[in-house]
Amino acid sequence: MFEEIRAFSFPTRILFGCGAVRRLPQCLQEVGVRQPLLVTDPGVRATPAFDSVASALDRAAVQCRVFAGVHPNPSEDDVLEAAQLYQSAACDGVIGLGGGSALDVAKAVVAKARHSEPLSELDAQAGGYERMTGPYDPILAIPTTAGTGSEVGRSSVITSHRLGRKIIIFSPWLMPKQAILDPELTVGLLPALTAATGMDAFTHCLESWTCPVFHPLCDAIAIHGLELIVRYLERATRDGRDLEARGYMQVAAAMGAVAFQKDLGAAHSLAHPLSTEFGLNHGLANALCLPAVMRFNLDAATPHYARLAVIFGAPVHGMAPAEAAARAVTEVEAFIDRLGIAGGLRRHGVPRESLEALAGKAFEDPCHRTNIRPCTQADLLRLYEENW
């Protein structure tokens, strides 16, 4: 029993609360950054969230360069362009401001500043983990969505158009030193994006909780993350100015990403190619794939799903565990429906004839290797067909 020695670590300092962003200059000082590069996307650049950050920096007379060219599903070119600016301006740290895309580019920039080889050689699948020798310059993360939890995660997902797939760079050195969670920064997020990003957080909590890795601390965090999302995501989607719901969703998103230190599952493997091939929002892709994956996992994840039904407040008292677990799948479907997400890949521009090639790419993706029930490429194809 317990013969393998394991490490449990939650190193990112999180500053949480309305107006927390005003403490950014202090945070920079604490991690020793004097010349930051702010990495964001054009959408966020035009929002009050950006203005709040800029005025906090101005007030403290912090010299800050801005790269606002991050694309949704960011590409290698985004990283190269930002890294060039980082180096030419002699920056000594990054501030990632935005959704997962901006945060992921910010992380990749400090890695690129350190390593001259192409990003694809840092890809976890190409043995990049060993090559990523830190420490890197400090990363500060300020999310404006509540979903990816990239602000507390140690990976960065970048699309390589050359390779036709996502590169996942992964290293403890990519963990932000500090994350600022300010609920006021998320009030402008539109309902559809609130729902989609929230479902990404939901999928992180559920897949990490069920994945067969020993990490009871992460399990507890994932379970409470699910409770918060079930309680607050619909509220945040209905009324974006509901700061209580926004705040709890930000915390839940960070919890989801802390939990997926454990790893993820098949829904993420199915979701990734839907974004690279058809540009689907990552959270939306997860929401579309999750119910079929849950049905596939039903026998393997019975105790987890039965407990999820309880989290949803379903009347499962006295039910057999298998029946309660099946009830959780219908609860998740109804939840997705109430969030205004129309199920079915066909409704989101995914042609049926693409499913076979998508399954090939999903099988190459590493997330399904820690799915609670092992899956083959044929299983993944069946799951796409079931979700189509």
Ligand SMILES: [Fe+2]
């Ligand atoms: Fe995700």
